[in-house]
Amino acid sequence: MDITDRTVFIAGATSGIGLELARRFAAAGSAVIVGGRRTDLLDRLADEGFATVPIDVTDGAGVERARDAILESHPDLDTIVTMSGVMMTEDLRDPGHFGATEKTIDTNLLGTIRVVDAFTPHLIGRGAGTVITVTSGIAFLPFPPMPAYAASKAGVHAYSEALRAQLDGTGIEVCELVPPAVATIPEHARRNPRALDLAAFATEVMDLLRADPTPREILVKGVLMHRWAERDGTYDELVAQRSQTLAMLPGRQ
Incomplete structure (x- = not known):
């Protein structure tokens, strides 16, 4: 994938991995439109030189308005990145967890589908x-304290596979970025010493994206143990290890 002359819209790029990738695409020479919910952060990024658009991926009509605004100002848009997501712990013994489940699925899975659906006709055209x-x-490789997050991301994986098959022959590539834990703020590194450095992660991602043909899955070295746990026979052992973190849930302390 040539990343030097793309026109890229990243939904959910006002912070973290999304923002770092936006800056990397821009530094490579691509035009980047940053989407997000927080208008204060969008204003700061506009001052930095980015095109911006407010978008809430849980609002279907709002996603369509954002699409229309983007295509009016950037009719040559050719790359969509569905970065928006939330991550919450849930105790499945407590029926009160379901609100977090709904929000997670609505944002991570349905939000991805809303954004993809909104731009697919343009890309096909x-x-x-x-x-x-x-x-x-x-x-x-599920992290037991975050069951809906795991389910939502597994759903996006399956949806990506189906999307790729359905768009075969249209000229549209479907690429799945699979991050491991990444230290997007210093607190993340303190909580999880194994979390990857954000800059190093982004460098590896951009190097992989530059490959021709673009990989179906962007797998940095730090995520390979997760991606191939079942194949490698380490799945049960790793899930058991990760289940020890259930003690972090308030109801288990």
Whole structure:
């Protein structure tokens, strides 16, 4: 994938991995439109030189308004990145967890589908383009304190596979970015010493995206143990290890 002359929309890029990738695409020479819910952060990024658009991926009509605004100002849009997501712990012994489940599925899975659906006709009309969905190592190796997050990202993985098959022959690539734990703020590194450095992660991702042909899955070295746990016979042992973190749930302390 040539990342030097793309026109890229990243939904959910006002912070973290999304923002870092936006800056990397821009530094490579691509035009980048940053989408997000927080208008204060969008204003700061506009001052930085980014095109911005407010978007809440849980609002279908709002996603369509954002699409219309983007295509009016950037009719040559050719790359969509569905970065928006939430991550929450849930205690499945407590029926009160369901609100977190609904929010997680609505944002991570349905939000991805809303964004992809909104832009697919445009990309098909161009006859070329790239959709980059974002899942997680947790899609392949669940983290028990975050069951709906794991389910939502596993759903995005399956949806990406089906999307790729349905768009075959249209000229549209479907690429799945699979991050492991990444230290997007210093607190993340303190809580999880194994979390990857954000800059190093982004460098590896951009190097992989530059490959020709673009990989179906962007797998940095730090996520391989998650992605291939079942194949490698380590799945049960790793899930058992990760289940020890259930003690972090308030009801288990």
